[in-house]
Amino acid sequence: MANLLWGKVFYKDHFAGFLREEPGERISFAYDENYLDSGQPEIAYTLPLRKEPFISAHGLLAFFDNLVAEGWLENAQSRLLGKRAVSRFELLLAFGSDCAGAVSVLDPEPNKLSGKFMDTDNPKELAVMNGRASLSGVQPKLAIVERGGVFFPAKIGELSTHIAKFPSSHHEDLVINEYLTTLAFKTLMPKEEVVDLHMKAIHGFEEQALIIKRFDRAENGERIHFEEFNQLLGNNSLQKYDGNYKQMADFIRNLKEENRLDLYKLFKRIIAGFLLGNTDMHLKNFAMIYREKFMQLVPVYDEVCSTLYGYKTLALSLGGAKDMELGSLKPKHIIALGQEFDVPDEAIKMAVDQLKENLEAAKTAIASARVEAPFLKNTLIETIEKRWNGTFALIGKSLSKRP
Numbered sequence: 001m002a003n004l005l006w007g008k009v010f011y012k013d014h015f016a017g018f019l020r021e022e023p024g025e026r027i028s029f030a031y032d033e034n035y036l037d038s039g040q041p042e043i044a045y046t047l048p049l050r051k052e053p054f055i056s057a058h059g060l061l062a063f064f065d066n067l068v069a070e071g072w073l074e075n076a077q078s079r080l081l082g083k084r085a086v087s088r089f090e091l092l093l094a095f096g097s098d099c100a101g102a103v104s105v106l107d108p109e110p111n112k113l114s115g116k117f118m119d120t121d122n123p124k125e126l127a128v129m130n131g132r133a134s135l136s137g138v139q140p141k142l143a144i145v146e147r148g149g150v151f152f153p154a155k156i157g158e159l160s161t162h163i164a165k166f167p168s169s170h171h172e173d174l175v176i177n178e179y180l181t182t183l184a185f186k187t188l189m190p191k192e193e194v195v196d197l198h199m200k201a202i203h204g205f206e207e208q209a210l211i212i213k214r215f216d217r218a219e220n221g222e223r224i225h226f227e228e229f230n231q232l233l234g235n236n237s238l239q240k241y242d243g244n245y246k247q248m249a250d251f252i253r254n255l256k257e258e259n260r261l262d263l264y265k266l267f268k269r270i271i272a273g274f275l276l277g278n279t280d281m282h283l284k285n286f287a288m289i290y291r292e293k294f295m296q297l298v299p300v301y302d303e304v305c306s307t308l309y310g311y312k313t314l315a316l317s318l319g320g321a322k323d324m325e326l327g328s329l330k331p332k333h334i335i336a337l338g339q340e341f342d343v344p345d346e347a348i349k350m351a352v353d354q355l356k357e358n359l360e361a362a363k364t365a366i367a368s369a370r371v372e373a374p375f376l377k378n379t380l381i382e383t384i385e386k387r388w389n390g391t392f393a394l395i396g397k398s399l400s401k402r403p
Contacts, residue, residue, distance in 0.1 A: 264341070335348060
């Protein structure tokens with residue numbers, strides 16, 4: 001019988017408990033007694049402080065499952081483990097020292113990693129071999145650090161300060177798309193917190209990457225805790241599309257420190273994403289950050305005009321409608337979304353008016369961005385104009401007809 005896997009879980013620098021593989025495909029997490037007595041917070045919304053263990057009947061508990069790498073990075077890490085079949089628990093144990101948020105998972109008996117299935121001439125794969133970060137998202141990405149204004153791949157034992165995204169083999173202009181779409185979002189919503197990003201090369205890499213400053217790392221290097229809504233709602237990673245926007249509103253509404261401002265902010269973020277052609281706003285692309293006594297929305301991230309690649313279906317259900325295409329979005333759907341978020345008609349109109357006020361400036365921001373992508377720029381601007389004329393320009397009239 002193979003040895004059962006287990007790992008130590010830390011919250012920042014505090015040992016919090018054990019994550020264990022149990023007989024019968026079950027996995028458990030139990031808080032350490034000293035951690036329970038220390039006054040430290042729960043490590044996850046779905047894992048409140050208690051002596052009894054939390055048990056998943058199949059696979060990792062949802063909070064931990066969402067910490068595991070996805071897509072390109074998951075594939076590279078699996079090959080680095082030198083096995084044909086790798087469990088998500090194995091990946092988390094091997095690469096869980098630098099995860100999203102303030103929780104890390106360390107293997108007390110780490111396996112030796114093998115480079116025999118890796119392309120050691122590829123700087124991205126070489127960086128995976130020398131690092132231990134776990135990042136979600138399907139496109140190629142690496143955890144990196146900044147030293148003296150120069151960016152380097154994070155090494156073992158080094159806590160990353162930034163994330164670098166690279167062109168996808170399926171969509172070569174994906175990082176430029178995200179850069180331009182985020183610029184447009186910042187211009188449309190100038191008072192919103194948005195991740196700090198720019199295009200720049202990493203030391204040792206020929207191609208430019210999209211460099212994104214981590215909002216879960218303080219200037220002094222301390223980890224800052226946050227959870228994606230997929231974690232907060234108790235979903236595993238594969239369930240990020242299995243839900244609706246109202247679930248996020250309900251979560252915020254039900255917090256002890258009810259936050260109406262975040263409800264309105266989230267509503268505005270979603271409709272701005274629709275305007276920009278972002279159909280991939282799933283439950284891992286929104287998150288709440290932990291402050292001392294409350295939770296609040298994290299800065300906006302992962303803004304991509306995904307309709308440019310043929311992804312026309314909205315990531316989540318809207319107003320009870322599942323698998324709705326962005327082209328079918330009508331004013332009534334925006335109004336219904338506002339009602340689900342407790343946004344009165346006057347505030348819906350204010351949000352749309354703000355988008356209208358900044359619309360031309362957003363298009364100018366795209367056109368004048370210092371990247372050589374004329375076709376992408378023009379297509380993105382055309383997408384925004386089409387969505388504005390097809391949906392948003394008609395919302396005021398629809399609101400005026402309501403009793």
